[in-house]
Amino acid sequence: MTEPEEYYVALFExxxxxxxxxxxxxxxxxxxxxxxxxxxxxxxCGVCLRFTSNLKKQIEDILAGKVDVIEMRQL
Amino acid sequence: MIYETAQKTISDDALMKTIYFDNAATSWPKPEDTLVAMNLYSQSIGASPGRSGHRLSIEAGRVVFETRDALAQLFGIHDPLRIVFTKNATEALNIAISGLLKPGDHAITSSMEHNSVMRPLRSLEDKGLELSIIPCSGQGDLNPDDIVPHIQKNTRAVILTHASNVTGTILPVADVGKIAREHGLIFCVDAAQTAGAIPIDVDEMLIDLLAFTGHKSLFGPQGTGGLYIRNGLEKVIAPVMTGGTGSKSEFEEQPDFMPDKYESGTLNTIGLAGLGAGVRYILSQGIDAIRASEEVLTTAFLRGVQSMDGVILYGHRNASRRIAVVSFNIRDMSPSEVALALDERYHIMSRPGLHCAPSAHKTIGTFPAGTNRFSFGYFNTVDQVQSAIEAIHQLISGKGSYARNH
Known part of the structure; x- marks a missing residue:
């Protein structure tokens, strides 16, 4: 049995x-x-990026200095 | 099927014989990829980019983003979002010039500029802009050192064409970029004629603002173009248009970030689909290969006519110092007479007159009569150039009777 996935969304301008x-x-x-x-x-009416919570740090790092993220929010 | 409309007005036979030497106005034909991409967008996407969350809207957004990405790759731009889409180079130059310069500022430009630079500057001059126009040589060359004495306390920007649309002369953009950077001036380059034709790297050339059009050497359709804005400059450039952007919809003020600040209203997505395919075609062929091929055509033409009695050539004799644009006159014939004869008798499409650049014509001594202009493209052949040389030769030998009959 798998754990229920926890999601985050990254919001952009x-x-x-x-x-x-x-x-x-x-x-x-x-x-x-x-x-x-x-x-x-x-x-x-925009779109955002959704990903599983375990990827949060990795995504923050890879986007740093390239794209401005308004915030990352837990769903 | 694609040429159905054209065939209704031009017979197959005429289309086959057509020699299109007006690529500096609009390139034609386009790579097949351009047409396929526009068709694909039209048939299977169709939606508004960045306006709604549904998958077709996202897909349309991706089409636009991939075009930005391809252009960024072509021009050495690290962040594709520094590119703003416009309908052509003229709109891009208007944003750069009118958005940046204010009454009391001073700007420097060259005498080889197209009216897409001159007219926005002249309009601002009426409102109190100071303007210095650096004279170029009879071949259209600019000596970068001539700029320095014109720099004043209130000088804000240098606006320069990368290559003349009249003589084809390539201007020393990298050298001027260095001077501008040393003096803290904003450097704006009009790449209408060079984007897709010769290499451009915004970092190496120290370009702050790069205006380009999509429908010439970038192989996109008409109605596409853009402006690269160096990081931070969006803070000092006002948008020419404001309106809906699909972002920050809760506010009635224009967004201040790239590219939305300058992209109000729905983009020309079908056009940008074509432009993206055109740019990817260039990337796959390699800009050096395209440049080399156009240089061969230019060299063939210059060699073929330079010793012909009755032909007056303008610009450099050496094709490496110019893009594939050549201006010439035939003694005792007006440019329009020559262009009409080339079209009607030899199926050669050329452009006569002033080419929207009166100052450039004054510089090379062809104002107000103008010149005949051939502009070669990647899809032209040396055989076509040879046919044109032969046509010019025939016009010179038989021009008297032609003039009498018309």
């Missing part, structure tokens, strides 16, 4: 930054998914 992050993660082989920003987080 714009879709361009989401897509740049997506490309960086893709190239690094880090699993992730683009999802619409959950309603309880923001009323904006």
């Amino acid at each position: 714009s879709i361009s930054q989401v897509l740049r992050s997506e490309k960086i993660l893709k190239n690094a082989g880090i699993p992730h998914k683009l999802i619409p920003v959950p309603r309880h987080i923001s009323s904006d």
Whole structure:
């Protein structure tokens, strides 16, 4: 039996930054998914990056200095 | 199928014979990849990029991002989001010039500029901008050292074309970039004629702002272009247009980050799909291979006409100092007369006149009559150039009777 997955989302200012992050993660082989920003987080119509909580540190490091992340939030 | 409309107005036969030497206005034909990408976007994506969270919108966003990414690779830009998309180089130059310069500032430019640089500068001059136009030589060359004496306390920027659209002369962008950086000036380059034709590296050339168009040597469709803005400069450049960006929708103020600050309204996604494919085609061929091929065509043309009595050539005789743009005149014939004869009798598409650059024509002594311009592209052949040389030869020998008959 697997543990229920814990997810985080990374929020960005714009879709361009989401897509740049997506490309960086893709190239690094880090699993992730683009999802619409959950309603309880923001009323904006954008998308964000979702990933499992164990990848948080790795993703923070790889995006540092390349893309500005507004915040990472637990879902 | 793609050429269906063209074939309705131009017969197959005429299309086959067409020699297109107007690539400096718009490149044609495009690589097949450009058309395929536009078709693919149109048929299977179609949505608005960055506006909604659904998968087609995200896919449209990816198409736009991949185009940014390819351009960043081509120009040595580390962060693709430093590139703002516009409808052409003119819009990009308007953002750079009008967004940056204020009354009381001083700007420096060259006498070889296109009106896409001159007119925004002249408009600002009416509002109190000080402007110095550095004279270039009769071949269109700029001596970088001529800039230094013009630098004043209030000098803000140097705006320079990378290569003349009239003579093809390549200007010393890297040297001017060094001078600008040493004096703390913002350096803006008009790469309308060079992006995709000769190597550009924004870091090596110390370029702060790079304006380019998509529909010339980058092999995209018309209605695409962009502006590279060096990190931090977005803080001092006001957008020309404001509006919806799909970001920060809760605020009624324009976002202050790249590229949204300058990208209001839905982008030309289908056009950018084509532009991305065009740029990837360039990356796959290698810009050096493209440059070498265009240099061969230019050399063949210059060699073929330089000793022809009755032909007046402008710009450098050495193709390595110019892009694949050549200007010439035929003695006792007006440029429009020559262009019409080339089109009607020889199926050669060229451009006569002033090429939107009156100052450049004054510099090389062809104002107001202008010149005939051939601009070669990657898809032209040496055979086509030889046909054009023969056509010019025939025009010179038989020009009297031609003029009488028309």
